[in-house]
Each structure stands twice: as structure tokens, then as C-alpha cells.
Amino acid sequence: AQTVTQSQPEMSVQEAETVTLSCTYDTSENNYYLFWYKQPPSRQMILVIRQEAYKQQNATENRFSVNFQKAAKSFSLKISDSQLGDTAMYFCAFMKHVLDYKLSFGAGTTVTVRA
Amino acid sequence: GAGVSQSPRYKVAKRGQDVALRCDPISGHVSLFWYQQALGQGPEFLTYFQNEAQLDKSGLPSDRFFAERPEGSVSTLKIQRTQQEDSAVYLCASKEGPGDYGYTFGSGTRLTVV
Numbered sequence: 001a002q003t004v005t006q007s008q009p010e011m012s013v014q015e016a017e018t019v020t021l022s023c024t025y026d027t028s029e030n031n032y033y034l035f036w037y038k039q040p041p042s043r044q045m046i047l048v049i050r051q052e053a054y055k056q057q058n059a060t061e062n063r064f065s066v067n068f069q070k071a072a073k074s075f076s077l078k079i080s081d082s083q084l085g086d087t088a089m090y091f092c093a094f095m096k097h098v099l100d101y102k103l104s105f106g107a108g109t110t111v112t113v114r115a
Numbered sequence: 116g117a118g119v120s121q122s123p124r125y126k127v128a129k130r131g132q133d134v135a136l137r138c139d140p141i142s143g144h145v146s147l148f149w150y151q152q153a154l155g156q157g158p159e160f161l162t163y164f165q166n167e168a169q170l171d172k173s174g175l176p177s178d179r180f181f182a183e184r185p186e187g188s189v190s191t192l193k194i195q196r197t198q199q200e201d202s203a204v205y206l207c208a209s210k211e212g213p214g215d216y217g218y219t220f221g222s223g224t225r226l227t228v229v
Contacts (some may be wrong), residue, residue: 047217
């Protein structure tokens with residue numbers, strides 16, 4: 001079984017500043033997928049960004065970027081120019097490969113953006 | 116529909132009562148999933164359907180939990196004789212097919228067992 005660990009239960013950031021969320025995982029697989037999901041109070045899980053393990057280049061989506069360190073099994077999320085609408089719970093998730101349908105989630109990090 | 120729709124949004128059940136939670140996936144999505152999210156935790160896998168076939172039910176916590184998708188579209192998660200530890204948010208997700216990693220989640224049903 002895959003284990004996903006998010007060691008920061010809560011993070012607070014001033015609007016327009018940058019915050020970095022950490023995630024580590026444990027797997028014996030070589031090819032896999034990593035995701036960051038955002039869950040606002042509406043409860044719907046929204047995909048923020050994904051990374052394929054075979055790609056060395058870090059994924060970027062607008063203000064969101066990741067630092068993927070495969071050897072260290074680390075997958076951190078950086079939110080730049082934080083906005084009030086970024087306030088939510090963020091989950092790191094792992095999928096063994098695209099045909100393996102199960103997502104394994106970490107416990108989440110609550111991010112609060114202060115005005 | 117445009118998204119994954121779940122109903123009811125909230126459900127309060129007395130201990131011992133049976134409940135049924137509904138999921139209406141995106142039209143045409145072959146794969147459907149149920150996840151259970153305890154308070155302050157990440158979601159945990161319950162079960163997976165490909166069309167009407169339930170291919171994996173390894174995450175169902177007990178035989179009180181039962182899921183079906185008889186026509187390959189709408190799915191129902193049923194919990195019999197609810198207990199307090201069943202209190203959680205139940206999330207449904209769908210995706211186009213096995214080779215697609217683009218999950219779309221619903222907003223979940225928050226079940227509270229009193």
C-alpha cells in the first residue's frame with residue numbers, strides 16, 4: 001500500500017505572498033502519478049496540479065507549481081501570489097499508474113489566506 | 116450533467132437506521148468511485164465501478180456497506196444499521212474510463228449518525 005504524508009496540518013499566509021506545502025510518499029513503484037487537490041468548504045475536490053513521475057520537469061499551472069524530488073519521494077506545492085480564494089484544505093494524492101484507479105490521499109493541510 | 120451530483124447534501128440518521136446515498140456521475144463516464152472522508156482526514160477508497168460492474172469493493176469497511184450501479188450510470192451507496200463510526204463525508208467521483216486520470220468529484224454527502 002502507498003502512504004502519503006502531509007506533515008503540516010495548518011498553514012497561514014498573507015495575501016499576495018507565497019506558501020509551500022509539503023508532501024512525502026512511500027512507494028516501490030517507478031512510474032506513478034502525483035496530484036494536489038483543493039477542497040474548499042463546498043467539499044468538492046478540485047484538481048490543482050498533477051505530475052507524472054517519469055517527467056523530470058516540474059509541473060506548473062498558473063500560480064501553482066510543484067517541486068518533485070523523485071529520489072527523496074517528495075512532492076511539495078508552491079502557491080504564489082496567494083489569493084483569498086485559495087483558502088481551502090489541500091490534499092496530496094498518489095496513483096500507482098493510470099490503470100490503477102485508486103487515489104491514496106494524505107491527511108491534508110488547511111491553508112488560510114489572510115487579507 | 117455538467118458535474119457529478121450527489122444527494123442528499125446532508126443526512127442525519129439515528130443509530131441503527133439504514134441510509135442510501137445517491138451519485139449521478141457525468142454523462143458517459145464509465146468509471147465511478149466512492150470514497151469515505153472522516154472529519155479532518157483525507158478521503159479513503161471504498162469501491163469502484165466500471166459501467167455496471169463493481170470491480171473492486173475492497174475498501175468497504177463492513178458487510179453493512181453495499182453499493183450498486185445497475186444501469187451503469189447512477190450509483191447508490193447503502194449503509195445498513197448505521198453506527199456512529201459511519202459518520203463521515205461520502206464522496207463520489209467519476210472519470211471517462213480506465214485510461215483517464217481526470218477524476219471529477221461531487222460535493223459529497225455529509226452523514227451524521229446520532
